[in-house]
Amino acid sequence: MAISFYKYQGTGNDFVMVDNRKHNFPAEDEALVKSLCDRRTGVGADGLILLQDHPDYDFEMVYYNADGRVGSMCGNGGRCAVRFARQLGVIEDVACFLAADGEHQASVERDLIQLKMNDVKEVEQVGEDYYLNTGSPHYVRFVEDVQALDVYEEGRAVRYNDRFKAVGTNVNFVQRLSENEIYVRTYERGVEDETLSCGTGVTACALVASLKGFNSPVKVKTLGGELEVSFERTEEGGFKHIYLIGPAKLVFTGSIPLQS
Numbered sequence: 001m002a003i004s005f006y007k008y009q010g011t012g013n014d015f016v017m018v019d020n021r022k023h024n025f026p027a028e029d030e031a032l033v034k035s036l037c038d039r040r041t042g043v044g045a046d047g048l049i050l051l052q053d054h055p056d057y058d059f060e061m062v063y064y065n066a067d068g069r070v071g072s073m074c075g076n077g078g079r080c081a082v083r084f085a086r087q088l089g090v091i092e093d094v095a096c097f098l099a100a101d102g103e104h105q106a107s108v109e110r111d112l113i114q115l116k117m118n119d120v121k122e123v124e125q126v127g128e129d130y131y132l133n134t135g136s137p138h139y140v141r142f143v144e145d146v147q148a149l150d151v152y153e154e155g156r157a158v159r160y161n162d163r164f165k166a167v168g169t170n171v172n173f174v175q176r177l178s179e180n181e182i183y184v185r186t187y188e189r190g191v192e193d194e195t196l197s198c199g200t201g202v203t204a205c206a207l208v209a210s211l212k213g214f215n216s217p218v219k220v221k222t223l224g225g226e227l228e229v230s231f232e233r234t235e236e237g238g239f240k241h242i243y244l245i246g247p248a249k250l251v252f253t254g255s256i257p258l259q260s
Contacts, residue, residue: 001258005036005043007251008084010076010113012196012224014251016043017084020050020062030068036256037066043256046188046195049077051084058091060098065190073101073135075199075244079113082106083248101135117203117242119234123211130208134242137169138204142212146175146183151194155187172201174209181219182209196224199244203229207239217245 003025006017016036018025026032027050037045047065054060061081065071078099085091086108095106105116117134124131130140139158143149155171158164168189175183184205186198206218206229217230227246231239 002255003036003258004253004255006084006087006253007043007045008080008248009224009251010079010197010199010248011222011227011246013074013076013198014045015074015077015080016045016048017080018048018050019084019088021053021059023052025050027062032068032258033064034066034068037064037068043254046191047071047074047077049074049081049084051081051088051090054098057098057103058095059085063100067190067192069190071100071136071190073099073118073200075115075117075135075201075203076197076246076248077199078104078106078115079199079244079246079248082108082113082115083250087250099135111247112245113248115199115244117200117244119238119240120207120242121236121238123208123237130204130211131169132204132207134200134203134207136200137164137167138201139164139169139171140174140205140208141172142174142176142208144175146173146185149173149185151185151187155194156192159187159189159192170198170201172198172205174205176209176212177221180214180217181221182206182214183221185223194223197222197227199227199246202227203242203244207231207242210239 050062171187186201
């Protein structure tokens with residue numbers, strides 16, 4: 001038996017995509033997912049996404065981290081899933097789908113996917129840093145020179161500290177570039193390394209930037225490309241109408257045999 005797959009990327013965040021509407025993928029096999037995401041012996045990806053039917057939505061997105069475990073919401077993966085669904089003919093230019101953190105709406109506008117993220121009710125300040133959940137947990141730290149930072153070591157130190165080591169957190173480092181643009185680098189749990197981009201992380205950083213005087217929309221530069229985040233502040237100190245906007249592209253397709 002061979003698995004057919006599609007490789008997608010959104011600003012360098014890459015995913016193995018599988019059409020699982022017939023439920024023929026062995027989703028409980030963590031070792032298989034991990035092997036497919038391996039960059040030396042598999043396809044290579046930051047995560048794997050199953051696109052499945054759902055009676056109440058256009059589709060369901062099931063996301064796995066590169067370590068083989070079911071993950072939380074992935075913003076770049078969500079945009080790639082929308083592009084994939086359009087390619088399969090599941091949707092046209094708009095979508096309403098189910099992910100780990102609930103319902104999401106999205107629209108396709110030429111090269112860009114606009115993905116509506118869930119509301120964020122609160123942002124916790126931790127010293128001079130911030131912690132919030134944008135579908136996945138994110139720790140945000142502003143720095144002077146993000147390009148000079150050792151993201152692996154600095155991010156790992158936070159991800160495995162006493163507070164977060166049990167369940168983990170993603171760790172984002174942010175530099176102000178201009179009045180309404182930031183540069184973000186991210187250490188991702190599950191991948192346990194820096195990735196070229198992180199959609200929920202970019203979203204978290206843009207929201208924190210608004211607490212420092214940035215206005216919506218915030219432009220975000222990552223190692224893998226550029227994104228934009230629009231939002232509205234709520235009277236209670238949270239955020240609503242949050243949109244992650246950016247490209248999602250098919251890289252290649254293929255099949256890989258299952259080892260007997």
